[in-house]
Amino acid sequence: MAFDERDLPNPLPRPEGELAELERVWATPKGWRIVTAVNNTVIGIFYIGTAFFLFLVAGLLALLMRTQLAVPENDFIGQPLYNQMFTVHGTTMMFLFAVPAVEALGVMLLPQMLAARDLPFPRLSAFAIWAYVIGGLVFVSTILYDLAPAGGWFMYPPLTLKEFSPGDNADFWLLGIGFIEISAIAGAIEIVVGTLKTRPPGMSLMRMPIFGWAMLIFAAMIMFAFPAVILATMMLEIERSFGWPFFTAAQGGDPLLWQHLFWFFGHPEVYIIFLPAAGLVSMIVPAMAQRPLIGYRFIVVALIATGFFSFGLWVHHMFTTGIPSLSLAFFSAASMAVAVPSGIQVFSWIATMAASRGRFRITTPSLFVLGFLVIFTIGGLTGVMVALVPLDFQVHDTYFVVAHFHYVLVGGMVFPLFATFYYWAPMVSRNMLSERLGRWVFWLMFAGFNVAFLPMHLTGLLGMPRRVWTYPADLGWDPLNLLSTVGTYVLAAGVLLFTIDLVVRFRPGQGQDNPWRAGTLEWLPTDLYSTRSIPLVTSREPLWDQPGLARDVAEGRYFLPGTLTGGRETLVTSPVEARPQYVIRMPGPGWPPFLAAVFMASFFLLLTVKAVVPAVACGVLMIVFCIAWAWSLDPGPGREVDIGGGIRLPTYMSGPRSHSWWAMVVLMFVAASLYLAWVFSYLFLWTVSPEAWSPHGAPALPAWRWPAASVLLLLAGSGLLLGAQRGLPRRGERAAGVPWQMLLALACLAAALGIELAGHWGSGLRPTQNAYAASVYMAVLLFGQLAFALAILGGFVIARHVTGRLDRERRVSFDNLALLFHYTVAQSLLGLALVHGFPRVVA
Amino acid sequence: MKPGDAIQAGDDRGSPAAALAYLVVGPLAWAGHLLLVYAPQAALCAFRLTGTAAVETSIVRAMVIGVTVLAASAMIAAIAAPRALARLLRATAFLEGGNGRFMIAVMRLLAVLSLAGVAWAGSAALVLPPCPVLR
Numbered sequence: 002m003a004f005d006e007r008d009l010p011n012p013l014p015r016p017e018g019e020l021a022e023l024e025r026v027w028a029t030p031k032g033w034r035i036v037t038a039v040n041n042t043v044i045g046i047f048y049i050g051t052a053f054f055l056f057l058v059a060g061l062l063a064l065l066m067r068t069q070l071a072v073p074e075n076d077f078i079g080q081p082l083y084n085q086m087f088t089v090h091g092t093t094m095m096f097l098f099a100v101p102a103v104e105a106l107g108v109m110l111l112p113q114m115l116a117a118r119d120l121p122f123p124r125l126s127a128f129a130i131w132a133y134v135i136g137g138l139v140f141v142s143t144i145l146y147d148l149a150p151a152g153g154w155f156m157y158p159p160l161t162l163k164e165f166s167p168g169d170n171a172d173f174w175l176l177g178i179g180f181i182e183i184s185a186i187a188g189a190i191e192i193v194v195g196t197l198k199t200r201p202p203g204m205s206l207m208r209m210p211i212f213g214w215a216m217l218i219f220a221a222m223i224m225f226a227f228p229a230v231i232l233a234t235m236m237l238e239i240e241r242s243f244g245w246p247f248f249t250a251a252q253g254g255d256p257l258l259w260q261h262l263f264w265f266f267g268h269p270e271v272y273i274i275f276l277p278a279a280g281l282v283s284m285i286v287p288a289m290a291q292r293p294l295i296g297y298r299f300i301v302v303a304l305i306a307t308g309f310f311s312f313g314l315w316v317h318h319m320f321t322t323g324i325p326s327l328s329l330a331f332f333s334a335a336s337m338a339v340a341v342p343s344g345i346q347v348f349s350w351i352a353t354m355a356a357s358r359g360r361f362r363i364t365t366p367s368l369f370v371l372g373f374l375v376i377f378t379i380g381g382l383t384g385v386m387v388a389l390v391p392l393d394f395q396v397h398d399t400y401f402v403v404a405h406f407h408y409v410l411v412g413g414m415v416f417p418l419f420a421t422f423y424y425w426a427p428m429v430s431r432n433m434l435s436e437r438l439g440r441w442v443f444w445l446m447f448a449g450f451n452v453a454f455l456p457m458h459l460t461g462l463l464g465m466p467r468r469v470w471t472y473p474a475d476l477g478w479d480p481l482n483l484l485s486t487v488g489t490y491v492l493a494a495g496v497l498l499f500t501i502d503l504v505v506r507f508r509p510g511q512g513q514d515n516p517w518r519a520g521t522l523e524w525l526p527t528d529l530y531s532t533r534s535i536p537l538v539t540s541r542e543p544l545w546d547q548p549g550l551a552r553d554v555a556e557g558r559y560f561l562p563g564t565l566t567g568g569r570e571t572l573v574t575s576p577v578e579a580r581p582q583y584v585i586r587m588p589g590p591g592w593p594p595f596l597a598a599v600f601m602a603s604f605f606l607l608l609t610v611k612a613v614v615p616a617v618a619c620g621v622l623m624i625v626f627c628i629a630w631a632w633s634l635d636p637g638p639g640r641e642v643d644i645g646g647g648i649r650l651p652t653y654m655s656g657p658r659s660h661s662w663w664a665m666v667v668l669m670f671v672a673a674s675l676y677l678a679w680v681f682s683y684l685f686l687w688t689v690s691p692e693a694w695s696p697h698g699a700p701a702l703p704a705w706r707w708p709a710a711s712v713l714l715l716l717a718g719s720g721l722l723l724g725a726q727r728g729l730p731r732r733g734e735r736a737a738g739v740p741w742q743m744l745l746a747l748a749c750l751a752a753a754l755g756i757e758l759a760g761h762w763g764s765g766l767r768p769t770q771n772a773y774a775a776s777v778y779m780a781v782l783l784f785g786q787l788a789f790a791l792a793i794l795g796g797f798v799i800a801r802h803v804t805g806r807l808d809r810e811r812r813v814s815f816d817n818l819a820l821l822f823h824y825t826v827a828q829s830l831l832g833l834a835l836v837h838g839f840p841r842v843v844a
Numbered sequence: 845m846k847p848g849d850a851i852q853a854g855d856d857r858g859s860p861a862a863a864l865a866y867l868v869v870g871p872l873a874w875a876g877h878l879l880l881v882y883a884p885q886a887a888l889c890a891f892r893l894t895g896t897a898a899v900e901t902s903i904v905r906a907m908v909i910g911v912t913v914l915a916a917s918a919m920i921a922a923i924a925a926p927r928a929l930a931r932l933l934r935a936t937a938f939l940e941g942g943n944g945r946f947m948i949a950v951m952r953l954l955a956v957l958s959l960a961g962v963a964w965a966g967s968a969a970l971v972l973p974p975c976p977v978l979r
Contacts, residue, residue: 197860202851206863207946298946302953309871310961313878325889326978327904330968331882338961390978537851575856577863577938582854648853658855688890 009558010645011534019563020533026564027118027530030590036131037590039123040529042429045109046509048130051137052102057500058141059093062086064493067453071486073474083470084151088174089144091154095270096178097137099414100223103277104188105130106421107216111195113428113523114210114284116538116554118531118571120195121660123587124594124630129187131598132180139606140177143170150174153468155263156237158248158256163241172609175238180605182227182234189220189227190667196220197576198660201522202560203538204579210521210541211294214301215280218308222273224667225312228675230266232682233259236779245768245775247682253693253772257322258685262678264315271409272311272339276304278417279346282370285424286350288519289367290357293542296349303342303349310339320393329390336388343381347374364517365439369420372447376412380405383458398468401461407454419446419499427513428523432506438498445495452488456481520545526555534559534645535572538579565642566652572644573660581644583654586636593630597623628797635661635801637811638732655813665817669824672787676828679783680835683776687843693771695840703760708837711753711760715826718749722822729809739807740799746822747795753829754788757781780832787825794818858937866935866947869922870955877915877962881908881969889975897975904974912966919959923952 029038038044066086069078078086108126112119120126143149150170152161161171196217200209236247237259246252248259287294294300313335320329351374354361361367383405387393396402419442427433460481465472472478515524520542525532536559540546553559561572561584569587574580600623607616639652656662692698725742758781768778798818801807807815856863865872885904922929926948930936938947 205943207943298949299953302950302957305868305950306871306954306957309868309875309958312875313961323977325886325975327908327968327972327974328882328886328889329978330972331878331965334964334968335878335961338957338964341957341960394978575854576860577856577858578943580852580854580856646851648851650853688887691891 009553010537010560010648011558011562013556013558015557015562019557022567023530023533023563024528026567026569026589027528029529034590036595037592039119039127039588039590039594041108041112041119041123041126042509042529044127044130045105046429047134048105048108049102051130051134052098052105055093055137055141056098056102057496059090059098060493060496062090062093062144064489066090067486067489069470070472070482072483073472073476073479075471078470080470081151084468085144085147085149085170087468088151088153088156089141089149092150092174092178093137093141094410095154095274096181097133097141099274099410100185100270101133101137101181102418103219103274103414104185104192106277106281107192107219108188109429110212110425110523111192111216112199112531113525113527114212114521115195115199115204116201116522116525116532116535117195117199118535118569119587120191121199121571121573121585121587122191122194122664123569124591125187126191128594128598128630129184129191131595132184132187132601135599135602136177136181136184136605139602140173140181143173148173155267156259157263158237158240158259159250161237161241162248169610172238172241175234175241176605176609179231179234179238180601182231183601185223186227186671189223190664190671192216192220193224193667194660194663198573198663199571199585200574200579201535201538201572202574202579202581204574206577208538208541208579211283211297211300211304212277212280214304215276215283218304219273219277219280222269222276222308222311224671225674226266226269226273228671229262229678232675232678233262233266235782236262236682236775239779239782240775243769245778246772247686247775247779249772252770253686253690253698254775255686255689255772257319258682258689260319260322261315261685262682264318265312265678268314268318269311271406271413272307274410275343275413276307278373278414279304281417281421281424282350282373283346284519284521285366285370285420286353287542288424288517288521289364289370290353290361291518292353292357292360293520293545294349295352295356296345297541299345300349303345306342307339310335310342314339317388317393320390321397326390333388333390337385340381340385340388347378347381350374364423365434365436365443366420366424366517368440368443368447369416369423372443373412373416373420376408376416376447376450378412380408380410380412384409396461398466399461400457400465400467403467404454404457404461407450407457411450411454416446419443422499422503424517425523426507427516428527429509429512430506431508431510431512433513433516434506435502438502442495442499442502445498446492447495449488449490449492449495453485453492454488456484456488460485515544515551525551533557534562536560537646560644560646560648562645565644566639570652572650573654573658581648581650582658583651584642584644585660586639586652588633591630591633593626597626597630600626624793628793631797631814635806635811635813637806653811655810655816659813659816661813662816662820665820669820672824672828676783676832679776679779680831683780683835683839686772686776687839690772691843693773694843695766695773696844698771699773700765702837702840703764705837707756707760708833711756711833712830714749714753714756715829718746718753719823719826721746721749722819726815726819729807729812729815732808732810733805734808735802735805740802743795743799743802743818747792750788750791750822750825754781754784757784757833777836780836784825784829784832787821787828791818791822791825794821856938857940858935862933862935863938863947866930866933866938867951868954869929869933869951870919870958873915873918873922873955874958874961877911878965880911881965885974897973901974905969908966908969908974912962912969915962916959916966919955919962923955923959926951 239245246254248254248256316332317336463477465478533555534557536554570584573582600619603619641649643649721742725739728736728739730736766774768775798814
């Protein structure tokens with residue numbers, strides 16, 4: 002669809018000083034103040050840079066391990082250090098490289114692809130990134146001073162219980178990784194809301210770039226997968242520190258509970274890593290083929306289906322744990338079914354290349370995409386093999402599995418990532434990376450990878466187990482291991498060559514002008530403010546289908562060509578059809594997100610080494626900086642602005658249209674996932690050891706009046722908050738009753754929590770008694786965690802009312818409090834019904 | 845043509861939650877199926893509630909097949925009558941205009957994939973005993 006030039010939303014010439022003002026508002030802080038920057042392209046580079054650095058560190062550990070395994074009975078590395086090395090290698094690659102790298106690409110690329118000025122919560126992104134940078138670097142450094150965990154990247158108990166893993170090593174994993182997951186969830190909230198609410202006008206869901214779809218599903222998967230492992234890490238850390246026996250069989254616990262929770266996260270994690278990479282490939286292939294992607298709808302279907310199916314596979318990591326055959330069949334079927342959507346994507350990419358009729362350009366990014374197709378397909382095929390229960394029985398915990406998952410993860414994520422580096426570097430760098438060196442990098446990596454990992458299939462079939470630091474000679478493994486080690490060094494040479502090219506040629510700054518002649522919006526002319534104006538999109542490849550778009554956007558002829566409120570802003574559109582709804586006023590650079598991240602990292606790390614008092618001090622400081630950060634948000638209604646084309650929009654929004662409301666709803670889904678993981682744990686432990694349940698294996702439950710009192714208080718709290726909502730004053734006025742109602746509502750919540758705790762304590766139940774007791778107190782803990790968050794949020798909202806920053810219109814902070822409060826009440830009512838009702842029913 | 849003719853400010857024509865539910869009705873039915881076949885089967889096997897293997901086999905088999913038929917029927921109905929499903933979920937507004945074909949196609953394809961997943965998992969009950977482990 003083409004528009005008459007004279008009818009574009011904003012006329013030429015643009016007012017004098019408009020561009021200069023835009024540049025001033027979006028300027029990046031200089032010098033050491035760069036850490037206060039929030040622009041997505043700036044912090045995105047820090048994010049990817051850190052992820053790549055950690056990839057190099059984890060890769061170096063792999064190189065050392067392969068050196069150890071090159072010959073039998075080698076004594077280059079001792080067993081204890083080797084155990085730490087494979088744990089840190091796996092943990093770093095999965096938690097500190099793969100997920101952060103794709104999240105970083107989301108932060109960096111999504112606003113450009115959506116022609117948004119930035120994602121909707123730039124300070125949240127900055128907070129997530131700095132928490133990750135600090136936590137990641139500290140975690141990986143533990144290998145240098147013998148403090149690294151040694152239980153494998155999946156940290157199975159009972160090996161990781163205090164009895165078998167004394168010292169702080171395992172705690173570094175549990176607390177360190179736990180809080181990095183908080184950072185990942187913060188990023189996921191940003192990505193969900195950004196993808197759904199900051200697309201340019203006209204970019205309905207059916208026109209969204211495939212990478213947008215992939216990131217939306219990626220973030221949704223994080224919302225539902227990560228809480229399971231957060232709960233598991235909380236439970237294991239609590240068992241290690243306080244002796245609540247969730248995983249100790251002698252007290253009614255079960256180590257298999259960890260496996261269920263871990264793999265409910267761990268298998269989707271593979272697709273959490275793969276889907277964004279597949280999304281990147283779906284962007285690169287059409288650009289290289291110079292034609293639209295074949296099967297756009299099929300790829301959308303494949304992404305959504307993979308997202309769902311990946312949650313039905315977790316038991317295939319537990320085929321050898323003695324689960325009934327029919328259960329195995331359910332998960333075996335799902336494990337094979339998930340190959341179908343992956344196959345759909347592969348065929349779509351091949352069809353797009355084939356349909357270009359020889360115009361498909363063989364560049365470095367294309368080579369990495371082709372390498373990805375080969376390696377990932379082999380990994381997928383061996384994936385179908387290990388989805389077959391009898392074969393899995395044979396190869397479980399052997400090098401066959403090591404080969405399989407490296408084919409999936411390196412093929413499915415690392416090769417697309419390198420394609421991405423070469424393809425998108427010109428978007429943010431003054432120079433492109435070297436095509437000539439790039440081909441060397443590709444062939445070294447491709448050959449090295451296959452020489453290293455293809456033989457491992459055989460090594461595994463010959464019976465070599467995983468995670469052994471050495472092996473005896475003459476078992477037929479020697480030449481295969483030597484070959485794998487040689488391949489690893491060749492692979493490392495490729496990565497080294499790339500790193501040299503990166504150091505020599507990558508210079509952040511004004512990017513190139515669409516060097517690949519791609520059709521999507523990230524190749525519009527951009528500066529620190531992203532695009533000069535926000536385009537109206539009428540197709541999936543606007544740069545191909547809307548002639549003159551790049552020029553018109555750069556001249557400011559589309560929407561929002563300057564700053565209309567004098568600050569940073571971007572356009573919010575409706576989630577399905579992308580209709581303009583309002584203009585967000587966004588925060589600029591500032592210290593609070595950085596300092597909050599520093600103190601959060603310090604809190605968790607100090608807690609790990611049992612320095613409780615300094616840890617608590619850091620926790621308090623973190624809260625202080627979060628409050629300082631949030632205080633400047635919720636600016637209240639401003640004047641309407643004309644974004645062009647006669648469209649006038651408000652500059653403030655509350656309620657279900659607001660991006661803030663959406664973020665809180667996403668957070669509630671995360672909390673609900675965490676709680677459902679607890680419900681699963683409670684019921685699972687009951688199936689394992691019903692004899693530990695009240696009243697036979699534990700004191701009788703408190704009388705009904707105890708939970709009844711909690712229920713009444715919870716409902717009263719919700720009622721009081723609804724009353725406060727109705728009583729919010731008009732603008733400029735105060736309502737004396739509102740803060741008291743909020744305070745009373747919070748008091749009701751605290752009292753309900755106190756009564757629940759007192760009831761169980763009074764009945765004689767102690768959390769260390771058995772797994773049932775630990776589960777009951779875990780429910781109280783989860784309730785207490787939300788109550789604590791609400792107490793801080795409530796105090797914050799009351800302070801805003803007292804200082805005249807809360808009224809009927811300026812109410813985003815109140816809405817967030819109300820949403821979380823009502824959610825907490827609903828969650829607690831479910832918990833009370835289960836904890837007080839279930840044992841009585843089954844008794 | 846003016847841009848204003850192509851774009852309107854304001855909300856979507858319907859609820860985004862309805863649009864989402866419409867798109868993923870197949871995978872939701874697949875997830876429900878997995879939950880409803882796995883959880884009762886695992887619990888029944890854990891407790892050996894009936895104490896008789898033959899009775900357990902019959903109960904579990906009937907339960908798995910029943911839930912599978914139910915889930916498959918729901919998906920077949922969604923594939924066959926996409927507009928009726930949209931009315932049920934109050935998502936008809938999204939089927940108007942250019943998005944309609946996209947929405948229907950995505951919903952149907954997802955339902956087909958999910959149907960395959962449900963049939964694949966459910967058919968296991970026909971050939972495998974419910975509770976014994978394989979080794």
